[in-house]
Amino acid sequence: MKHLLIGAVLSVFFLLVITSCSDDPSDLGKGTVSANDGLKVDSAIAYANRDTSFLYEVVGTGNSLVGYAQGNEVRTLMQFTGFTAISSTVTVDSAVVTFPIDFKFLDSTGTIGFEVHEMLNAWSQSTFKWDSVSVAGEYNATPSSTFLGNIVPGDSTIQFHIDELVRNWIQTGTDAPDGMMLIPSSISSSLIIGSLNNLLIETRPHVVVYYRSGADTDRTSTFYTTQRTFTANTPQPVMAGRLFAQSGIAFRTHVLFDSLIIPSKASINRAIFTVSFDGLNSEVNQYTRDSLLVSLERKNVYPFDSLAYTAICTPATNGAQKIYQANVTQLVQAWVSREPNYGILLRTFDENSNVERFALYGSLSPQALKPKLVVTYTTFK
Numbered sequence: 486m487k488h489l490l491i492g493a494v495l496s497v498f499f500l501l502v503i504t505s506c507s508d509d510p511s512d513l514g515k516g517t518v519s520a521n522d523g524l525k526v527d528s529a530i531a532y533a534n535r536d537t538s539f540l541y542e543v544v545g546t547g548n549s550l551v552g553y554a555q556g557n558e559v560r561t562l563m564q565f566t567g568f569t570a571i572s573s574t575v576t577v578d579s580a581v582v583t584f585p586i587d588f589k590f591l592d593s594t595g596t597i598g599f600e601v602h603e604m605l606n607a608w609s610q611s612t613f614k615w616d617s618v619s620v621a622g623e624y625n626a627t628p629s630s631t632f633l634g635n636i637v638p639g640d641s642t643i644q645f646h647i648d649e650l651v652r653n654w655i656q657t658g659t660d661a662p663d664g665m666m667l668i669p670s671s672i673s674s675s676l677i678i679g680s681l682n683n684l685l686i687e688t689r690p691h692v693v694v695y696y697r698s699g700a701d702t703d704r705t706s707t708f709y710t711t712q713r714t715f716t717a718n719t720p721q722p723v724m725a726g727r728l729f730a731q732s733g734i735a736f737r738t739h740v741l742f743d744s745l746i747i748p749s750k751a752s753i754n755r756a757i758f759t760v761s762f763d764g765l766n767s768e769v770n771q772y773t774r775d776s777l778l779v780s781l782e783r784k785n786v787y788p789f790d791s792l793a794y795t796a797i798c799t800p801a802t803n804g805a806q807k808i809y810q811a812n813v814t815q816l817v818q819a820w821v822s823r824e825p826n827y828g829i830l831l832r833t834f835d836e837n838s839n840v841e842r843f844a845l846y847g848s849l850s851p852q853a854l855k856p857k858l859v860v861t862y863t864t865f866k
Contacts, residue, residue: 529862530860532856538736549679549690550588550679554590555591557719558669558717560667563664567708577651578648578697588772590677590839591676591677597674602625602666603629651692694707717733718734732835740829747862751863754862756812758829758857764844776800779830785828792830794813
């Protein structure tokens with residue numbers, strides 16, 4: 486009987502507690518939150534309404550490419566130092582450069598022809614661009630040597646002589662000459678080949694010097710590049726309804742979505758950018774990194790290079806159509822919250838490593854192929 490009485494008392498107690506909590510918030514807080522307040526999820530779709538492709542010069546720091554293909558001319562610069570390690574009184578018999586190949590464009594079979602020109606001024610691999618080529622007196626107009634050879638799929642290196650250059654550098658006691666430029670022949674070259682910087686394996690070109698002194702037996706010394714870069718040029722591709730993103734030269738694309746309207750207080754749940762690929766007018770191969778980069782633009786003036794919130798566009802398919810897509814949620818949220826909508830910028834993933842070209846459908850294409858933004862967002866109602 487005693488236990489039943491205690492149970493009844495506890496039941497009444499808990500009932501009073503629950504009842505007192507049911508009116509939370511208390512009278513002090515009543516009326517401060519509207520019964521109509523809540524969250525609303527909505528969506529918006531915008532198609533690109535303006536775009537332009539433009540030249541943006543880059544430098545091929547740490548990479549060596551040379552050749553001529555499909556209107557693309559690529560020159561490479563190399564510098565070797567340390568030649569005072571060899572006495573200026575020796576007889577230099579030859580100097581042979583080994584040039585690794587781990588990149589080929591557009592094919593794996595073809596012809597490479599180029600001239601070796603001595604650089605006459607100091608240069609930096611981080612700043613040398615195509616415009617630098619036209620500086621008067623930048624390099625010796627007379628070639629010191631030439632190379633012509635056929636390339637097949639199994640080739641991993643080519644070799645060429647720079648006997649005259651090295652012989653002069655050693656005899657004059659030049660420890661760090663300005664190096665050389667390889668200038669391709671548009672007549673005898675059908676490929677672009679080269680080596681790309683790789684932290685895991687040695688890809689730098691090197692020169693082996695063969696020399697002797699008096700009665701000494703033949704000796705050799707090896708020098709790797711201390712600087713290397715490439716610079717490229719090609720006519721700007723122009724085609725109605727197409728955008729172009731190309732490495733090496735490079736071409737970038739500026740795309741605007743002026744019709745995108747989202748409430749200023751919205752929270753962006755997800756934003757997906759899609760652009761369609763035109764394989765017929767692209768120049769890519771098995772060495773191509775099949776990705777693009779998309780970035781928010783913070784300035785509305787050329788060269789549109791104040792960028793933020795960069796995302797990777799990865800390949801996918803929409804039926805039979807190849808597309809590239811990226812999650813640009815941060816980018817669109819920035820437009821809504823604090824950044825003016827100056828559009829986005831498209832560029833290749835390996836912009837300073839090779840010369841691949843992506844042709845993409847632009848704002849003048851049929852709607853199903855136009856660049857597109859699909860955005861879902863939340864607002865307070």
